[in-house]
Amino acid sequence: MNGAQYIVKFLENKGVDVVFGYPGGAVIPFYDVLGRSSLRHILTRHEQGAVHAADGYARATGKPGVCIATSGPGATNLVTGIANAYLDSVPLLAITGQVGLDSIGRDAFQEADIMGITMPVTKHSYLVKDMKHLPPVLEEAWNVATTGRKGPVLIDIPKDIFMGSVDLTKAYPGITTRKGNHKNGLENQLPKIMACLTEAKKPLILAGGGVIASQAWEQLLQLVRYTNLPVVTTFMGKGALPENHPACLGIVGMHGLPAANLALSECDVLLAIGTRFSDRVTGKPRNFIPHAQIIHVDIDPAELCKNIRTDIPVVCDGQKFLVHLLKALKEANICFQIEDWWSEIKNWQKKYPMKYEKCPNLKPQHVVEEVANQAGDKVIVVTDVGQHQWFTAQYYPVGGKRSFISSGGLGTMGFGLPAAIGASLGRPGEMVVLFTGDGSFQMNIQELATLAQLQLPVKIFILNNACLGMVRQWQELFFDRHYAHSLFNYNPDFVRLAEVYGIKALKITDPKEVTGVVAQALRTSGPVIVECMVESGENVFPMVPPGGRPNEMLGRWQDEAHISRIS
């Protein structure tokens, strides 16, 4: 059996059904085997498309995404996607071809030190220089990507390793980790947590992406049912609790919902699960809810006390934590008397609802809201990066589980389309709704060919504001309305473009058309593109200015929707 055959067999044994990639010189031997195997390979139109698709697949399924690229430019085209997966802790296996062993280090044709390049953005990486290392490296790489805090792992494989033969008579021992246990484990901290929670007058749960990564949505729901504790989520935690659940106050942070941010700034005990307290949530770490006790649960010990002070740090998997906490609360017969806290929260919700004006121009929020009304919470919602991403986060209440897919940590424009393709392949039979911008969409637009070929049920809404809206917003608010290079003087006609690719396309220009066209799009089978000509000057509000406290929100959202225009 040669190296290529061994890798394909390995992937099959791990239950991989789809891989994403793009061939080239160094990986032809691998593709030769792959092409004859039972693995389904999706040929994207760019390696960045392959890695984002693998990422979207992983986020939608919880299984690691696998992508393949050739040496040199193929491998370097993966870098953005690997970094994207790294910052959002997405399990990913990137297999790159490398020049032959004898050529390494000689600046050979299409040689790039991809292991060196990706070292800061992978959980771990390998260059396989010896046939006998191939089996244990594959096993360990899989393990590293899928356990603990998940993340991308890269395996760089020289051409001759694909073609060399693997000695199957030898046993390749599994890896034994030599690391010890951590002192802030759940067992030690649980009594302190119980004491802290029982004293709380205004307790609040902050659910991060870790709740979703540990598939703890059912456990979170049970805890909420039993305790009636209010829940806010981070952007990455959106959907950890179905957002139509009365206990879910929505997302917090820079563009969080007013009631959620106010609850965050007023709580006296914060139970944070699976979040890294990014600056988009905390503002200046020193000013972040100084009066509250913070219980911080994370599977990665390095996240505890990294960005903010923590009163009770707990190293634990989110799901395991929730199971044990609920059990302990039930055994101790603890109920929370928090009616006053809840009425305070309900008061904020009434006083500060999210709103915008529906006319006279077409508003991006209007489109999002109408799609949410019609498609509901049974679909997978994917976004690109920019204002449209936040309008979606604010105005689309998603169902639980893995229903919201977006580039949070890296904020990668161009993530949306390939990620939507990957998500759709991972969850066949489910509808995927993608909200993208005229800027982001053009960053991986070549994947329309992949989509057209696969005929996946991906409904694409381009919120076309003829600008890089998020940049334009910052320029309006913080740079004296100097709109340097953020307005598109030229955009293609996206409807005709879609048609050239063989994808059905619709257009909305008037608010009155929204209901009808959205319905038509959702009824259409297979892929469809809806170009929505939305107001250019719309801003995402509320907005906590960078470095601000959660309760310092910009925008006259209290009384009326803030409307600003390009002057």
Next chain:
Amino acid sequence: MRHTLAVLVENHPGVLSRVAGLFARRGYNIESLVVGETEDKTVSRITLVVEGDEKVIEQVSKQLNKQVDVIKVNDITNEETVERQLLLLKVAADPPVRQEIMQIVEIFRCRIVDIGRRSLIIEATGDEEKIQAIIKSLQPFGIQELVRTGKVAMVRGQK
């Protein structure tokens, strides 16, 4: 404050680059770094001297621990340890001062490892304090070249 970390790592290619990269990336300051094999050939030991307060050192340790190839991180700053650095120093040594230099070498129990016509190379091992003292005593004669390793350290056995 200055901390000494003893880091056990898998003896894999690229480990040093990972550790050094981690420090650069996260903005930690390394004062010195020494790496070498241990009694177990599959394990190397990196001795790091890092400047930072408790919070920084805690982050450094945690980030190191996260690396797949890192087996164990020990902060031995407050332990009873034996510490050594190695110093090679070329000092100007014309005949009139040669005797005086040799006396200093004697007092500090270092060694002369090369004799040139107008210079001497001196080899010394010791902790930071001793190394500093030697350098200071030889400065007046004119130091022509100086090279030193970072610090290695070992926790003392139980008494």
